[in-house]
Amino acid sequence: MDVIDLRSDTVTRPSPEMREVMARAEVGDDLMGEDPSVHALEEAAAARIGKEAALFVPSGTMANFVALLTHCGRGDEAVAGSESHILNHEGMGASVLGSIPVRAARNDDRGRMDPAEVRGLLRESWPRTAVVCLENTHNRCGGAALTASEMRAVADVAHERGVKVHVDGARIFNAAAALETEASALVAEADTVSFCFSKGLGAPVGSVITGPREFIERARQNRRLLGGSMRQSGIVASAALYALEHNVDRLVEDHANARRLGAAIAEMPHVRMDPAGVDTNIVFFTLEGVDGAEFRRRLAEEGVLCTGTSTQRVRMVCHVDVTAAQIEAAIPRIRAVLESLPAAS
Ligand SMILES: Cc1ncc(COP(=O)(O)O)c(C=O)c1O
Known part of the structure; x- marks a missing residue:
């Protein structure tokens, strides 16, 4: 019987063309900064999402965790949606391992947050809110695509108070496709954005964190701290680049x-x-x-x-x-x- 696997978009297998690219990938030791395929992926990912730089990480969970660790100093807190992946499906790693309290702003059934509620949650000192996290598309809220103006409404509230904005864009290209816009336009107001290659884009492994170069260099240290630095990771980065180039449209x-x-x-x-x-x-x-x-x-x-x-x-x-x-x-x-x-x- 033909088994039709609708459990998740993470169950995909690399296509023959993707495997071919992986087999031919030029590689080096990425922890030493020497993997050309990882460099190529990071440059392409940053350009595609409209941010300065990118960091390749093994998973979406690590991308969010590294992003929060890099945004938050000791004693800082984060705000995320009540139905967000960060709060519900990542073992509360930011809190459990990173000492970062994550407070919930209610998500409605389309994954939106009320900007006024978010404003009310922001604290300016001790603890200080360092980052507000948005998710697009919203996984638990039916894969809903948040519009650029819905994203901006929350980002504006955060930025008015000097708080940064991180977008968990695991499926940001799905959101852009649904809204017939560019992913870079959707996240224009965000300081940092993570997205996954191993979901709708069909690659076997990997996510990126994107943002300002200075942030990404600090994130690189936090990735190392978590054991997420890889060596000849160009093998999987080349699949991710293939996915970005062939599987978005x-x-x-x-x-x-x-x-x-x-x-x-x-x-x-x-x-x-x-x-x-x-x-x-x-x-x-x-x-x-x-x-x-x-x-x-x-x-x-x-x-x-x-x-x-x-x-x-x-x-x-x-x-x-x-x-x-x-x-x-x-x-x-x-x-x-x-x-x-x-x-x-
Ligand atoms: C919205 C969202 N963020 C983050 C993740 C985590 O990605 P990973 O499974 O690669 O850790 C997922 C996984 O499904 C997700 O749906």
Whole structure:
């Protein structure tokens, strides 16, 4: 049976062309600053996002952690969205290991924060708020794309108080594609931005932190502190560069697949969802009257894999390794499982 893996856009495998580029990559010891493929990636990533410099790191989690460590001195705190990846899915590393308290500003169902609430959270001394973190697209809030003006409204409030702005842009190119704009325009007001190559862009490993050169040099020391300095990392950096050059424009295909999937699922029994809420490549829906764990188990038996943020809230993600034909094949399997499930007691 053709297994259709909609658990995440992180499950992709490098394409033959990407593997070819990796096999041919020129490499050196990056900790000694000698890996030409890492240099090429960092330059391209910084240019693409409109910042001065970039630092290649192993993961999005480390990118956010290094960014917060670099923004915050001892006794400083950060503000992040209540539904953010930083607060919910990164082990609270900034607080647990970095001694950085992270306070929550409420995210609405589209991942937005209320600028007035953010203003009220900022503290000028002891503890001093050093950075406000935004997330775009917003993972837990349905993959919603925040507009440039929504981002700017929060950034302005932070900057008025001399507080920096970091964007967790793990999927910033999905946001830009959905809004038909450039990623650099979306993050123009941000001081630092991280983004991932190993999600929608289809590379096996890696993220970058981008920002002012002086910040990136300090971030480089913090990456070393965390054991994130790599040696011949050009092997994976070359895949990331290939992803940046070849897999950004095609993100619209994932979005079209997600819209098609969302529209079909919204019509199915036991489903509560607004198909208009599918901005990018992530489809969320809530199950009513049937058991969500049982749904996922039975669907997996039918060869369609998905996850959820709670038992009843289901998440399906479209990506480079899922074709439009596979989405068409998944739809009747999802419907059949929903129709056959017993009513939950
Ligand atoms: C919004 C967001 N930020 C950060 C991360 C962390 O990335 P990684 O899994 O590479 O650590 C993720 C992962 O899904 C994410 O969705």
